[in-house]
Amino acid sequence: xxxxxxxxxYFCYPDxxxxxxxxxxxxxxxxxxxxxxxxxxxxxxxxxHFNGILKPTRGEVLIKGKPIKYNKxxxxxxxxxxxxxxxxxxxxxxxxxxxxxxxFGPLNLGLPEDExxxxxxxxxxAVGMWEYRDKPPHHLSGGQKKRVAIAGILAMRPExxxxxxxxxxxxxxxxxxxxxxxxxxxxxxxxxVISTHDVDLVPVYADKVYVIYNGKILKEGTPQEVFSxxxxxxxxxxxxxxxxxxxxxxxxxxxIPIKLGYTIGEVRRNLLEFIKEKCQV
Ligand SMILES: Nc1ncnc2c1ncn2[C@@H]1O[C@H](COP(=O)(O)OP(=O)(O)OP(=O)(O)O)[C@@H](O)[C@H]1O
Numbered sequence: 001x002x003x004x005x006x007x008x009x010y011f012c013y014p015d016x017x018x019x020x021x022x023x024x025x026x027x028x029x030x031x032x033x034x035x036x037x038x039x040x041x042x043x044x045x046x047x048x049h050f051n052g053i054l055k056p057t058r059g060e061v062l063i064k065g066k067p068i069k070y071n072k073x074x075x076x077x078x079x080x081x082x083x084x085x086x087x088x089x090x091x092x093x094x095x096x097x098x099x100x101x102x103x104f105g106p107l108n109l110g111l112p113e114d115e116x117x118x119x120x121x122x123x124x125x126a127v128g129m130w131e132y133r134d135k136p137p138h139h140l141s142g143g144q145k146k147r148v149a150i151a152g153i154l155a156m157r158p159e160x161x162x163x164x165x166x167x168x169x170x171x172x173x174x175x176x177x178x179x180x181x182x183x184x185x186x187x188x189x190x191x192x193v194i195s196t197h198d199v200d201l202v203p204v205y206a207d208k209v210y211v212i213y214n215g216k217i218l219k220e221g222t223p224q225e226v227f228s229x230x231x232x233x234x235x236x237x238x239x240x241x242x243x244x245x246x247x248x249x250x251x252x253x254x255x256i257p258i259k260l261g262y263t264i265g266e267v268r269r270n271l272l273e274f275i276k277e278k279c280q281v
Contacts (some may be wrong), residue, residue: 002026003064003160003191004050004082010058011045019045021215022059027160027193027208032186034202035195036226037212038237043164043195044087046212050162050193051075051082064159080109083158087165089145098140098148099124099133105156116155123151127181143174150181160191167198179205200241203227203262211236227262243267 167175
């Protein structure tokens with residue numbers, strides 16, 4: 001079943017800027033789906049449709065097969081299923097302490113205090129921020145704020161978590177930790193949708209990739225399918241993962257026919273295979 005689906009989705013901001021131009025997008029339960037696109041392509045705008053913050057100008061958004069109903073009851077239902085983590089955690093975090101902030105969503109769902117407390121603890125432990133529970137969020141670093149923002153969504157126990165550029169602005173270790181956390185959550189059954197322009201990260205984690213450019217989907221498929229279409233990647237102002245670019249140079253400039261790969265692990269295997277064949281070991 002598609003947990004999120006958009007059908008021929010168009011969106012125009014009130015100032016007349018047409019941002020989304022016929023988006024067809026599907027996420028199945030249990031997948032990690034990545035939307036890859038340059039600045040201004042429409043990623044954030046698309047994500048704001050997934051939990052009903054924006055309403056399509058034309059077309060529709062379906063959650064678990066049902067079109068979103070844009071009334072109070074319908075939107076509460078959607079937000080129980082789809083949790084959205086904003087690009088900038090400061091847009092999401094506002095309570096005086098970390099734990100109050102994480103409690104805000106579950107309290108709004110009308111849950112009893114005991115259950116809220118339990119959910120807050122579980123979510124903060126999952127993101128490694130439990131020791132910071134009494135701190136004011138504005139005293140945290142950027143990476144810590146991102147973790148708290150994710151905890152705030154986890155505490156709602158959604159079925160799918162949608163993250164707008166979760167690694168933007170983080171140092172390499174912080175970015176890797178966030179991706180590991182998301183990967184672990186996915187292994188426990190959480191469906192994950194991520195927008196990014198980090199082409200090195202996508203093939204490592206994503207089951208499926210959409211390339212968006214100028215409000216249109218240019219390509220969809222597995223990371224292999226998407227990155228093997230170099231022309232489309234370049235048309236979308238993106239590039240190949242660095243490790244694939246290296247293989248491309250070895251193939252074309254140095255005439256070394258190593259099989260193309262998109263992650264370090266894949267290229268390592270292809271390289272070892274090539275060496276074994278050449279050296280007959
Ligand atoms: N409130 C708004 N009113 C008018 N235009 C807007 C508004 N918000 C965004 N836009 C425009 O919509 C387009 C898409 O923006 P969006 O933030 O969805 O892109 P993005 O792919 O998420 O970009 P980035 O990678 O830079 O975050 C841009 O041209 C932007 O200027």
